[in-house]
Structure formats: structure tokens, C-alpha cells
Amino acid sequence: MSLLNQLGIKHPILLAPMAGVSTPELAAEVSNQGALGSLGLGASSVETARQQILATQALTDRPFQLNFFCHESCPTDVEANQNWINYLKPEFEKFGATPPTELKCIYPSFKDNDDYLNLCLETKPKAVSFHFGIPHSNQIKKLQDAGIITMVSATNLIEAKSIEAAGIDIIIAQGTEAGGHRGIFNANIDGAIKTADLVQLIKRHCSLPVIAAGGIMNGAQAKAVMKMGADAVQLGTAFVQCKSSNANIAYRQALFDQPITQITATISGRPARGLINHWQAEIDQANRPDSAPYPYAYDIAKQLNALALKNDDVGYGAFWAGSNVAQIRQLEAPDLINQLVVEMNHA
Template identity: 70%
Template structure:
């Protein structure tokens, strides 16, 4: 397949670049087994991101991708922010913690400056992918000039066509089943297309390769996506349980004990799918107040989760997972890749 040659990988299997969960070890295990490993670096400082890339390069000579957030940075509405903080004051008090006085922008966008771009140009990973939008034209050109393959997530056809028009190399078709943050460019509008439909739409209307992301947990599902026009599949939830991921014990346990997921924007300020918990049942009520913009909202959620965990409460944890989490299997990364490949070979 052309995509495999383009990326210099053996199998059409990508590890989703999960910020906070991905590690150099997990990325290298996937890459060493013939897939495309990944590092989710959007939540890292430039220095921490550099360290992750260098560690991964020390663990594998094979291709891997690095991922950054590409959202439009918006100023915080202080009135909305203060109202949001105020409603959580009793919850923080329950855990003997004072709520934050202000919300901070904890994650910069790749588009805000060229620091991340310069890091990628310096470290030269095989590929770089983006979530929430498309980089600036000069950034795309610099990556092209350096021979680095570019990929951007699309949640509908219009986004995919914009990605292709911008000169990006590969489209990641993120269906509504996918765990974690929705890659929507405009968070006020989510087409909510399922992965199989999205792959077909993009394959029919775009000339560049498309990668299916969302709901893929086994080789049969992967082969089905390939039959619909995908050049590869990208899995995240299936790999979170691997010992080499950065998921904590409570997260791993929850993946095998819960099987219902729901999308909420109350955790971070952007819609994201995770295991159902207090955010979905206590906060996302019919009379929920306005949510501050991303990533300011995430600042409060992280502080609340940290306070609750000290009291043994995991109900505010951002345990991201896809809608097919009930199909998760306890396999290490190399074994999971091998199992997926076998299932794809024998799938009818």
C-alpha cells in the first residue's frame, strides 16, 4: 500500500497520540512491531516534548508520529469563568481544598508560536499530526520542506476538504465513536458522523489517504474500515491498558469494569468522550451554566480531580475511552499488534 511505503511502516495500524497517556515506551513498542507509534505532546512544554521525542528515538529506529493541538486560542470570558468556579466551590470544600481564583490557559496551540514547529524541525520525526485544526500555511510549508509527513484530524467532510486544500498529506477521519477529544475545528458544531460513514465520504471526495479513527478495537473492524477506503486504522482505547502507557491503575481498572461512555465539554471546554462519571451525571444537567473556553476549563477539572483522588474519589477523573470500550483486551502493545494483524488476515 502506498501509505505504508510513504510512512515506512509494515502494518496499517496507528497508535492514537493520546496526550497524558502516551509514552516513549508505548510508541516504540508499536513502531518496533511494524505499526506507527505516537506521542501526544500537546500538553507538554517544548522541553518536555523534546525529551519525549529523544527518548522514543533511542528506543526505535522506526517511524512514529508526534501530535500537537492546533486550536484557535480564544480569550477567557471572566464572567463565565467565575460563575463556573463558583458552582464548584462546595465540591472543592468537600475535599478540603480552595477552588482556583482564576482559570489558566494550560495548553498553548501549535499555531500560537513557532516553538513546537522548531522542535519538530530539529528532531525530525517521520510524521506530525494535529488535532482541532490546521497549522498556519508557513508552518505546513516548513514541515514539507523538511520532508516531514503531515496529518490532521477531520470529523466531517468539510474539514477533510479544508485539510486537503491546505496541502496536508493524510487525513485522520475521527468518527463519533472515538475516545478522547473530538477534533472539531469549530467546537460549536459537531457533525457526529460515525467512523465508517466518514471514511467513505472522505474517500469519495478527497484524493489523499484517509485513516479511520474511532471504535476500532479488533482486526475484523480494522479490515472493514480498509474495505471502505481507509488506508490504515488508528486505535487509542485498545492501547490505554498496556503496561507501557501512562494510565494509572484506576484508569486501567475502569476500562475493564465500565462499558458506557459519553461526550462532555464540561471537563476541558471541548467535547470529549470518556467513561461516564460525575461530570456526565452531576454537571451535565439540563440547567448547566455556560462552560468556559478550552483549555481554561481543563485547569479547574484537573485541580478538582487531584483533590478528589486524595480522598479516594475517582468520579471526576478524565478517563477517556471510545464507545467500543467493552471490547478491550488485556494485551501488551506488541501482542496487540500481532493479534490485530492475524485478525485482519483471517477476517471475512
């Protein structure tokens, strides 16, 4: 079966799941246009995730995907957390505040318990994708037995082969150009392989369908990577500017005004590519201590950002974006899909 038939879509285009930026409206607009909409639910509680899924189902009867994080759960490292709190203390003091005394694991992994799994089985999306790792084999089986397609991000060939060996249905090849978190399984190992190279590498060694993600901003780029073997493309950054995304005004403006990105692990504890702000420019110093592990670092980063926003400083937000963000266009989601399709047909 072709990937389009498998996913029930007309165009080989997927909206990247984007925790914090995804909305039911954006997902439904993309799905209603014949591409695959998505909800990034890795940062949502089960109840919020359920509300988002039901809201999306009310806006479209077309297929869409859900996305969760599959990181290895990390026990609290009190010393590492404290070192990181101490390092960030002057940032809080700039706003006349004190940092928190402890950090929390703000995002559970899909693997930690079956709450997210049961939500998927209850709401039956077309597909569920995972970032940072592979779910447990019994979780994969339950999803597939329910007719749900499973997808996992790979950033190198070792990860791709382990995804195939686990019986997952589709590999998402995430190149180093991609906005947001690197999907690397081990937070300390990143081969930084580019999207086009990764697609060809995985296609040579694996037989699963491959979706290319990272740095794709127009139809010509999508077509080029499909000529190299990708079965479809997944775009994130290109959709962040859409009115129906959850991005705030400062983020939208920065996409167009300061389109320079860098990967940093200091915001969340895992490497992620975003627009350069205080984190990359000032906090990510060579002499800094190791950041607290993921997602503990994200706990303090979010608190610092909330404090800064109260003081009208927008420079601490996690403005995730891919390295080709300079090519971003102001287009609402249905128009962007149409434009991508036209460009793909003419490439």
C-alpha cells in the same frame, strides 16, 4: 506511493496519539512491531516534549508520529471562567477546599508560536499530526520542506476539504465512536458522523489517503473499514490498557469494569468521549452554566481531580475511551499489534 511506504511501516495500523497516556515506551513498542507509534504532546511543555521525543528515539529507530493541538487560541473570558468556578465551588467544598480564583490557558496552540514547530524541525519525526484544526501555511511548508509528513483529524467533509486545500498530506477520519477529544474545528459544531460513514464520505470527495479512527478494537473491524476505503486505521482505546501506557490504576480498572462512555464538554471545555464518572453523571446537568472555554475549563478540572485523588476519590479523572471500550482486551502492545494483523488477514 502507498501509505505504508509513505509512513515507512509494515502494517496499516497507527497508535493514536494520546496526551497524558502516551509514553516513549508505548510508542517504541508499536513502532518496533512495524506499526506507527506516536506521542501525544499537545499537553506537554516544549521541554517535556523534547525529552519524550529523545527517549522514544533511544528506544526505536523506526518511524513514529508526534501530535499537537491546533485550536484557535481563546482570550481569557473572565466572566465565563468565573461562572464556571462558581458552579464547581460545591465540588471543592466537598473536600473542604476552595476553588481557584482564576483559570489559566494551560495548553498553547501549535499555531500560537513556532516553539513546537522548531522542536519538530530539530527532532525530525516521520510524521506530525494535528487535532482541532490546521497549522498556519508557513508551518505546513516548513514541516514538509524538512521531509515531515503532515496529518490532520477531520470529523466531517467540510473539515476534510479544508485539510486537503491546505496541502496537508493525510486525513485522519475521526468518527464519533472515538475516545478522547472530538477533533472538531469549531467546538460548538459536531455532526457526530460515525467512522465508517465518514471514511466513505471523505473518500468520495477527497483524494488524500484516509486513516480511520474511532471505535476500532479488533482486526475484523479494521479490515471492514479498510474495505470501505480507509488506507490504514488508528486505534487509541485498545492501547490504553497496555502496561507501557501512562494510565493510572483506577483508569485501567474502569476500562474493564465500567465500559460505558459519553461525550461531555464539561471536563476540558471541548467535547470529548470518556468513561462515565462524576463529570458526566453529576456535574454535566441540564441547568448548568456554559463551561469555561477550552482549555480554561481543563485547568479547574485538573485541580479538582488532583484534590479528589488526595482524598482517595478517583471519580474526577478524565478517563477518555471510545464507545467500543467494552471490547477491550488485556494485551501488551506487541501482542495487540500481532493479534490485529492475524485478525485482519483472516477477516
